[in-house]
Amino acid sequence: MTEPEPFWRSKTLGAMTRAEWESLCDGCGRCCLHKLREEETGDLVWTNVACRLLDGDSCRCRNYPARKTYVPDCVKLTAHKVATIDWLPPTCAYRLVAEGRDLPWWHPLVSGDAESVHRAGVSVRGRVVTERDAGALEDHTAAWPGTWPRTARPLPRQRRT
Template sequence: MTQAFWQTKTLEQMTRSEWESLCDGCAKCCLHKFIDDENTTDETELMPTDHIGEDEQMNYSNIACYLLNDKTCQCTQYAKRTKLVPDCVQLTQDNLDDVFFMPPSCTYRRLKEGRGLPSWHPLLHKGKKSAMHKAGMSVRGKIVKDNEVDIDFFEDYIVTWPLNDID
């Protein structure tokens, strides 16, 4: 029996299509995240960042990007997402080490940490997401869209469920 590509290749060795197929489609990366920082001012509070300090803590919210289809957990404008939402990060083999905000259940993060694919991953279920949704590992049924809430009250939307990981 031959081993699957994710068992024989490093993330850096994967082809573009292998890399893309690793995304489990949970959409947790589409959630707004906030860094708890005492030095934040009113002007910088909701500004994007590309790092997190050792004394800072990242909080996930259940506020998702307005482009997210909350049933399929897919971006409705995937090809244009970084143009429509400049803060949207396209995860690649080159920036994986710098993307500190991926949740513990993210397959890219799991493989980088040597933990393998989770049992609910679509690649282990003929490409279907039903096991992931049933395990509660996606954002389905848990979110509000950023164009439907007042983001100034983000504290009211902070949640811990995106940090959940199983097996």
């Protein structure tokens, strides 16, 4: 008897339950970094400056249920928004599923371990500056949030069909 397909392989983002949707977040914290947009080109520029609500150790929001109260421009992801925004990191499970790709080996839903995202070098743990300490965002540009860490590259056969 074969195991049933995991929900992220068998459902679209729009068909997921709230619990399934929320469990897709790997807790990396990359989406909670401030980003800049080049005026002339429209290009996205990442920074290593964390949202004031991001806990730098757990890489989770300190007040997720009320985050929009404290950070009004915080984006609540939906299946539609995932398909239309360009600033989700390439490692993001929402982005991967929307693109028809599988979750990587370090994702907690695959590994069964919430710390695997940190051990794989995907999370922002130990790599960010707080808003209070940052000063000008332009002084904190960083390429790494928009890339796959070498240690976390997908294993072969990671593309869904």
